[in-house]
Amino acid sequence: MTFEDLHLGSIVVSTVRNAPVLIFAAMAGLFAERSGVIDIGLEGKILASAFVSAAVAFATQNPWYGILAGMAVSIALATLQGYVAVTQKGNQLVAGIAINIAMSGLTFVVAQYFFQQGGRTPDLGEARLPYVTLPGSEAVADVPVLGWIWTQLLGGHSVLVYAAFLLVPLVHWLLYHTRFGLRLRACGENPHAADAAGVSVERTRYTAMLIAGALCSFSGAYLAIVQSGFFLRDMSAGMGYLALTAMVFGNWRPTFTFLGCLMFGFFNAVQIQLEGVDLPVVGRIPGALIQMVPYVVTVIVLAGLMAKSVAPKAIGVPFVKSR
Amino acid sequence: MTTNDMPRWATGIVLPILNLLSALLVAALVIHLLGEDPVESMQILINSAIVNPEGLSYTLFYASTFVFTGLAVSIAMQAGLFNIGAEGQMYFGGLGLTLAMLAFDASLPWYLLIPVGMIGAALFGGLWAFIPGYLQAKRGSHIVVTTIMFNFIAASLMNFVIVKYLIPPGEQNTASRVFSDAAALPPLNAWFPVLGDTPLNISFFLAIIALVIYGVAVSRSAWGYKLRATGLNKHAAHYAGVKISAMIIVTMLISGALAGLGAVNSIMGSTHYLSLNFVGGAGFVGIAIALMGRQHPFGIFLSSVLFGALIQGGFDLSLEKPNIPTETFIFIQGLIILFCGAMENLYAPVLIKLIKGKKG
Numbered sequence: 019m020t021f022e023d024l025h026l027g028s029i030v031v032s033t034v035r036n037a038p039v040l041i042f043a044a045m046a047g048l049f050a051e052r053s054g055v056i057d058i059g060l061e062g063k064i065l066a067s068a069f070v071s072a073a074v075a076f077a078t079q080n081p082w083y084g085i086l087a088g089m090a091v092s093i094a095l096a097t098l099q100g101y102v103a104v105t106q107k108g109n110q111l112v113a114g115i116a117i118n119i120a121m122s123g124l125t126f127v128v129a130q131y132f133f134q135q136g137g138r139t140p141d142l143g144e145a146r147l148p149y150v151t152l153p154g155s156e157a158v159a160d161v162p163v164l165g166w167i168w169t170q171l172l173g174g175h176s177v178l179v180y181a182a183f184l185l186v187p188l189v190h191w192l193l194y195h196t197r198f199g200l201r202l203r204a205c206g207e208n209p210h211a212a213d214a215a216g217v218s219v220e221r222t223r224y225t226a227m228l229i230a231g232a233l234c235s236f237s238g239a240y241l242a243i244v245q246s247g248f249f250l251r252d253m254s255a256g257m258g259y260l261a262l263t264a265m266v267f268g269n270w271r272p273t274f275t276f277l278g279c280l281m282f283g284f285f286n287a288v289q290i291q292l293e294g295v296d297l298p299v300v301g302r303i304p305g306a307l308i309q310m311v312p313y314v315v316t317v318i319v320l321a322g323l324m325a326k327s328v329a330p331k332a333i334g335v336p337f338v339k340s341r
Numbered sequence: 342m343t344t345n346d347m348p349r350w351a352t353g354i355v356l357p358i359l360n361l362l363s364a365l366l367v368a369a370l371v372i373h374l375l376g377e378d379p380v381e382s383m384q385i386l387i388n389s390a391i392v393n394p395e396g397l398s399y400t401l402f403y404a405s406t407f408v409f410t411g412l413a414v415s416i417a418m419q420a421g422l423f424n425i426g427a428e429g430q431m432y433f434g435g436l437g438l439t440l441a442m443l444a445f446d447a448s449l450p451w452y453l454l455i456p457v458g459m460i461g462a463a464l465f466g467g468l469w470a471f472i473p474g475y476l477q478a479k480r481g482s483h484i485v486v487t488t489i490m491f492n493f494i495a496a497s498l499m500n501f502v503i504v505k506y507l508i509p510p511g512e513q514n515t516a517s518r519v520f521s522d523a524a525a526l527p528p529l530n531a532w533f534p535v536l537g538d539t540p541l542n543i544s545f546f547l548a549i550i551a552l553v554i555y556g557v558a559v560s561r562s563a564w565g566y567k568l569r570a571t572g573l574n575k576h577a578a579h580y581a582g583v584k585i586s587a588m589i590i591v592t593m594l595i596s597g598a599l600a601g602l603g604a605v606n607s608i609m610g611s612t613h614y615l616s617l618n619f620v621g622g623a624g625f626v627g628i629a630i631a632l633m634g635r636q637h638p639f640g641i642f643l644s645s646v647l648f649g650a651l652i653q654g655g656f657d658l659s660l661e662k663p664n665i666p667t668e669t670f671i672f673i674q675g676l677i678i679l680f681c682g683a684m685e686n687l688y689a690p691v692l693i694k695l696i697k698g699k700k701g
Contacts, residue, residue, distance in 0.1 A: 058485060102683045111423055111485055112632065113683035119625055120675020124371070126668040131375055137668070259489050266486070306501035313493040317472075320482035320490075 029287045031170050036283035038182035038240050039064070043261035044268075044275050045189050046233035050096075052193065052270060053226035054206040054219075054332040055103045058114030059095065060234055061258025062121035067092040067238030069125040072139040072249035073132060079145045081243050088242075089235040095121075096231025100224045107336035118258070126251050137251035139242075146247050147176045176244040178236060185233070190272040202226055206330035209337040219337045237261070256313070263316040270330060278319075285312050351692055357633060357640070357681060359688045364676040371672070375664045385661060386654030396653055398530070398539035402606070404642075404649035405541075408548035409603035410627025411645055412555050413466075415636040417596040419559055420588060421572035426473060426488030427600040428624025429495030430466040434601020435608055436499060437465025439507070439517050439615040446521040454524050458609050459547075459602060466601015467594045469495060474593025478586035484593075492624070503617055516616035526610040544606035549642075551599070556638035568592060600624060622671065626652075629674045632682035648674075 043060045050057035067088035075084025095117055102113040126137040133139055152173035158165045193199040201222055204212035209219045237257070242249045260282050268275030289308045296302050369379035389396045410427045417424035441461030446454060473487040507517040526542040559565040570578040571588045579585050607619055626648050633647075634640025655670040680687070 102679075106684050106687065108683040108685065110683075112678060115423075115425060115485075115628065116675050116679035116683055118675070119628075119678060120672050123668045123671025123673070123675060127371075127375070127666060127672060130666055130668075131664055256489075256493050259486060263486060263490075266483075304501055304505065306497045306504070310494050310497040313490045313497075316490050317476070317482070317487055317494075320487055321476050321480045322482065 025291070027166060027170070029284070029291055032287035032290065033280060033283045034171065035175065035179065035245070036286045037279050038179050039237050039245070039257050040261045040264055040279035040282055041182040041185065041276060042233050042237035042240065043258055044264045044279050045185055045272065046230040046237070047262055047265050048189060048193070048270065048272060048275060049202070049226045049233070050099075050230040051265065051333055052206045052330055053202050053223045054209060054330060054335065054337070055099065055223055055227060056110040056114065056334045057099070057230060058111055058262065059099055059117035059258075060114075060237075060261055061254050061256065062114070062117035062119075063092045063095050063231065063234040064238040064241065064254040064258050065118075065125055065252065066095060066121045067235035068242040068253060069129060069139070069238075069249045071235070071239040072142060072242035073129070075142055075145040075243055076139055081142075081145050081147045081239075084145070084243055085236070085239045088239045089232055092235035092238065093228060093231035096227040096234070097224070100227035103227075103336065104220050104223050107338065110334050110336075122252055125249070129249060129251070139249040142243060142247045145243075147178060147244050149174050150177055150180070176240070178240045178244055181236070182240075186272055186276045193272060198225075203330075205337075206332055209332050209335075210340060213337075213339060219339075223337070260312060260316060263319055266329075267319045269328060282312055282315070285315055347689070347693060347696065351696065353635065353637070353640075355692060356685065356688060357635060359692075360680040360685060361633065361677065363687070364673065364680040367676050367680075368669075368673045372665060372669070377662050377664050382658055382662060382665060385658050386650070388654075389657035390650035390654030394535045395537040395539055396657070398536040398541040399653040400646065400649040401545055402539060402541040402610070402649070403652045404645040405545045405548045405606045405610070406603045406623050407626050407630055407645035407648050408552060408641060409599050409606070410623050411630030411634065411641045412551055412627075413596045413598075413600035413603070413624075414627040414631035415634070415641055416555065416559070416568075416599065417592055418631055418636050419565075419568050419572050420592040421575065422474075422477070422589065422592060422596075423485050424470065424473075424488055424593065424596050424600075425485055425628065426470060426491045426597075426624070427603075427627045428620055428622070429488070429492035430469045430597040430600035431603045431607075431624050432495045432499055432620045433469040434462035434466030434598075435604035435615050435619055436502065437461035437463075437468075437601060438604050438608055440465075442520045442524050442609075443507075443517065446524040449523070451523045451525075451527075455526065455605075455609070458524065459605055462601040462604045463598035464601070466604070467598035470593045470597020470600070471590065474590045474597075477593070478589040496618075500617065503615065507615060514616075516614045519614045520609075524609060525613055526605070528610075540611040542606070542610040544610050547602075547605070548645075551602070552638040552642055555641075559636075600627070603627075622674075625671075626674060629677045629681070632678055632685075 043064055047057045047060055070091045071084040071088035074087035075081045099113050102108040103110045129137045129139060150173060152168060155169045155173055158168045201212060201217045204217060205219050205222045213219050241253060264278030264282055265275045267278035289311050292303060292308050293305050372379045372382055390400045391397055410431060413427045414424055438458045438461045441457050445457055469491060473484050473491055476482040476487055477484040503515055508515060509518045526544055528542045530536040530539060567583045571583055571585060575585050603623055608615060630641055630644040630648060634644040651670050655667050658665055659667045
């Protein structure tokens with residue numbers, strides 16, 4: 019391959035296809051963290067829901083059952099995090115890490131028990147989600163630019179891709195234009211004030227974790243049912259942490275977080291395109307080094323070299339009602 | 342009465358044991374669901390990890406590495422820093438050690454090679470922790486996420502370095518060349534033949550020395566007092582004259598160096614070459630050990646032996662029971678972190694009631 023083979027078009031399309039994993043997880047994290055609960059356990063929830071979605075979709079040959087089952091597991095894990103954060107007033111970071119490590123082991127063990135394929139599920143085949151073909155695709159397919167936009171950029175994706183992009187304005191509306199959103203943000207900024215105003219901080223944080231669990235499961239389902247068509251050991255590969263970083267980059271706001279997700283999706287797409295390409299000046303970059311790019315970018319973002327972020331004030335602090 | 346007013350035997354011994362038992366109970370339930378007998382599995386595990394002298398030797402060999410990663414996570418925790426990067430720091434420490442060995446193993450005698458290897462490991466491990474520490478201290482980047490990222494970066498970077506520079510010409514195995522015999526740590530089976538052909542070596546004593554130094558430095562020195570003050574309340578510590586950012590950076594340097602030293606046992610004590618992914622999760626085990634041992638030297642030692650036994654016994658168990666692969670112990674590790682770390686006060690209300698009831 020040479021430099022000319024780098025197709026801008028396919029980079030754009032794969033950016034769109036990479037982003038949903040991050041968008042669902044980042045929006046999940048947004049709910050948890052704006053309510054004051056650190057959600058470092060996104061990674062484990064993605065992994066668990068990816069496995070359960072793939073396993074159930076394979077067993078029932080129906081992707082929707084898979085998605086539902088993945089959601090149940092992810093919500094259960096999020097509730098556990100909520101229990102630690104709200105009821106136990108324990109360390110939320112430790113709880114998240116515990117979930118990530120435990121799920122990394124458990125998904126392998128259970129996958130091995132049921133399928134005996136080295137921690138992998140069988141290929142889903144027909145049980146994957148179908149791709150949406152927009153009406154009139156055939157008619158415009160041969161039109162130069164318009165055809166590409168209609169059939170590849172806008173059309174030809176799984177329904178979950180559209181759901182991910184529609185989720186962003188929905189989350190924005192929910193956070194900034196509803197009573198629930200105002201209360202949620204109040205619990206994350208100043209829980210004592212929220213409490214004095216008659217808002218139950220406990221209940222709000224639990225509700226936020228439920229929503230986070232439900233949203234995060236789509237991330238795992240997308241990874242397993244849409245992108246790969248199977249579950250693979252540790253297939254989340256740091257996506258949960260990337261989503262978290264997109265959120266930090268986006269200053270805990272839905273729209274900027276969405277841009278952060280697109281940015282990481284873009285880096286991911288470029289990374290795949292760069293494999294084995296002879297670039298001018300630097301020559302061929304080894305795959306191992308290209309794999310580092312998203313993580314290095316994350317560190318640069320976190321170092322505040324690209325954006326200055328301000329976290330919710332009460333994040334990670336257990337709420338103890340004052341007497 | 343809150344958890345702070347409870348007697349020390351209750352918070353220091355009873356609660357951790359109850360938490361550990363809860364984690365093991367959940368693990369037993371999962372093993373039962375996998376169609377295996379938890380009691381029988383436990384017997385196999387104890388037999389092959391503790392009762393059998395060769396097994397015990399392996400248990401202590403693994404524990405020697407875990408003491409270092411446990412100390413690495415613990416010392417950072419004392420300063421209120423959650424270092425999740427021990428995995429990557431130990432991996433990088435392995436690189437430092439290997440570079441030192443490749444340079445000197447033909448020219449220096451064994452008694453100089455050991456300190457040189459240790460310096461190399463500590464230096465590289467410390468360096469890998471320095472950057473997250475610096476970013477936390479000066480730029481406020483959250484150390485949890487940066488150290489996780491540094492684990493991923495270390496994995497890719499080491500892959501690149503080993504494949505590109507360290508594989509000897511004509512070899513297929515993704516590993517450096519084997520060091521000369523002078524670079525091997527003296528094994529303990531020379532003195533205790535009952536240990537059999539096992540890799541347990543003098544780094545077990547190095548681990549004990551490290552535990553003692555840690556204990557003295559943290560609880561008996563002025564520096565340790567500042568360290569703990571930083572962890573308990575950094576605003577108060579700052580007011581009392583502790584330079585918080587310097588404290589964070591120095592603590593992370595030490596933490597990374599300790600994690601790097603974990604590589605000494607794994608490489609100089611056993612394989613004698615640097616291989617891909619040689620760390621194998623020891624850094625994450627360190628998190629569980631630090632939480633379970635409550636950052637106390639004695640607790641760290643006991644937890645390290647427990648995890649050594651889980652790894653050694655678990656390996657034998659996986660051969661006998663194919664439904665319980667070694668990954669089961671990654672799950673158990675997560676459970677231990679959950680119960681001993683995140684929900685450490687789960688049984689505190691019950692225990693408080695019991696103590697109060699006794700006093701009448």
